[in-house]
Amino acid sequence: MAFSSPNALDSLRQAIEFLPQGVAVFDAEARLVISNGRYQALLDLPSALVEPDTGLSDILAFLGERGDLGIGLVGDLASERISHLYAAPTSVMQLIGNAGQALELQSSRLPDGGLVISFSDVTQRIEAERALERMNQSLEQRVEERTAALTRVNAELESARAKADAANHDKTRFLAAASHDLLQPLNAARLYTSTLIERAKLTGLSDLANSIEASLTAVEEIMSALLDISRIDSGALKPAPAPVSARDLLKKMEVEFGPLARERNIALTIKDTDVAVLVDKALVGRIVQNLVSNAIKYTPPGGRVLVGIRRRGSRMRLDVVDTGIGFNRDQHRLLFAEFSRLERGARMAQGLGLGLSIVQRLVSAMGLTLELDSREGKGSRFSLFLPATRTIRTANNQGPAQPEASVGALDYKVLCVDNERAILEAMEGLLRHWGCDVRTALSLKQIDRERLLEGWYPDLVLMDYHLDQTSGLDAIEWLRHNLGGHLPAALVTADRSPAVRTLAEDRGIAVVTKPVKPAALRAAISGLANQSRSPAKRVG
Structure with a gap:
């Protein structure tokens, strides 16, 4: 170089x-x-x-x-x-x-x-690299430890969630079973009380009988509200939307609340319609029931309640309008809180303030919209927005519901089947007082063994759902097979699950829930007796 x-x-x-x-x-x-x-x-x-x-x-x-x-x-x-x-x-x-x-x-x-x-x-660099490597190894170890800990915690949370779900499911099943057992004696008491009220008219016992009836009604409303809240909060209610005739939906409100409105001197108007909506019929029916019940409850005598449905864009708006006590805008949120009631409303009617809380839960569960407009002292409008669907034919279009018949005017042959003797005795006493020819049985075996239907053909059947050896639906099918396929029948049950109601409707069987309300029972009997049936066929 x-x-x-x-x-x-x-x-x-x-x-x-x-x-x-x-x-x-x-x-x-x-x-x-x-x-x-x-x-x-x-x-x-x-x-x-x-x-x-x-x-x-x-x-x-x-x-x-x-x-x-x-x-x-x-x-x-x-x-x-x-x-x-x-x-x-x-x-x-x-x-x-x-x-x-x-x-x-x-x-x-x-x-x-x-x-x-x-x-x-490069000593410092090598030391830094080794330190970084040790740090990475430590970090990886910590990540592994944290991951293992998170996996363990997630497993524990999943186990806890599964236990909570199981507990909720068990609670729901228990409440369903308990409600049936509790509503059975309450149903008998309501039937006995209804007979007592009618027989005690114009006597000194009339006020006492009405007080007993009011107390039983309050118990029923509390139990029904608590059961509904339990089913909603536990996820037991699963909406199953299907095309529903709005006429059928609103007609049930007229049948159920018409007698109550007349008793309170309130003009209840149900607007006829031919539209159809895509909803869970049972759950939406429960919402409308609560809204109409509240409207009648908080409207003074001489007032009006209007129920109707109209198209709003791509949806249908179901309105419940009243001329009741109303409330101001500051009270809107308070209305939907559990056990919350406005002072003036509490003075007008008994209750726990759970009805609108149930409405809000159901609306949320189905993804619907509820609007509210009210003026204190002038009245209120609750509007439920529902998905529209194509018009469908109603299953049974008989026009407006017939007015309630007077006492003693029900000249029908009625077969009552229930596995509770006290309920049968109470039902028989009430129906006989209304002028019905009644035969009762605890089971199908008793009907067959005692030949209760020989020479006697019922105009309609009132059947309990929970029988000892079969379901009420199967029992009705057995009677129709032996008596005639068009035998009108109603399922009288404390089971309020949508599944039971759907099964009954699929077979053309009406549903009357326990505890039985006399006005609703009279309306159901009148409707069933007017249905056409084929000639009788003797039980052999």
Whole structure:
């Protein structure tokens, strides 16, 4: 390797002295041309080995003797290192310095065959990399531990959720079973009380009988509300939308609330319609029941309640409008809170304030919209928006419901089947007082064993749902098979689940819920007795 002048070599030596790396330049014969002080310091070389013309082999032999090149014969280690340095245009390797520091060696072949070697102390970098690696390993371990902990917690939460769901399901089943057992004696009491009220008219016992009836009604409303809230909150109510005739939906309101409205001297108007909506009939029916019941309850005598449905864009708006006590805008939120009642409303009617809370829960469960408009002292409008669908034919379009018949005017043959003797006795007493010819049975076996239907064909059947050995629906099918396929029948049950109502409607069977309301029962009997039926067929 040649330099143009000694001055040029001195200039280069001065320049490389400022470099933080140790630098050495060797010629084509592997002899040292120039190096800086950093090179000598890093390799801890004696001064004799940094003189110009020192052979690379001598330097490597020194390092080998000192043990810097590893274990083996010094000559072999030096030759191997020289071959490695000259084998490739560039090379990079690491070695441990005499002071234990980590050194990084980089070599580059020069065009004339010479070699440039630089040394850098990379101890801090190596330590930082090792520290980072340890940190990463620690972090990975912590992530694994956290992941395991989260997995364990998630498993515990899932187990807890499953237990809570099971507990909710058990609670719902218990409430359903308990409600049936509780509503059975309440139903008998309501029937006995209804008979007592009618027989006690114009006597001193009339007020006492009406007070008993009011107390039983309050118990029924509380139980029904609590059961509805339990079913909604537990997720037991699963909406099943289907095309429904709005006429059928509203007609039921007229049948159920017409007698109550007339009793309170309130004009209840149900607007006829031929539209159809896509809803869960049972659940929407429950919403409208609560709204109409509230409208009648909080409208003074001489007032009006209007129920109708009209198209609004792509939806149908079902309105329940009254001329009742109303309320101001600040009271809107209070209306839907559980056990919350406005002072004036509490003075007008008994209750726990659960009806609108149930309405709000049902509206939310079905993804519907409920609007409210009211003026204190003027009245209220509750508007339920429902999805519209194509017009469908109503299953039984008989026009407006007939007015309630007077006492003693029901000249029908009625078969009552219930597995509770007290209910049968109460039902028989009430129906006979209304002028019906009644026969009762605890089961189908009793009907067959005592030949109750020989020479006697009922105009209609009132059947309990939960019988001892079969369901009321199957019992009605058995009677229709033996008496005639068009035998009118109603299922009288404390089971208020949508599934039972749907099964009954699919078979053309009306549903009367326990505790039985006399007005609703009279309306149901009148409607059933007017249905056409085929000629009787004797039970054989």
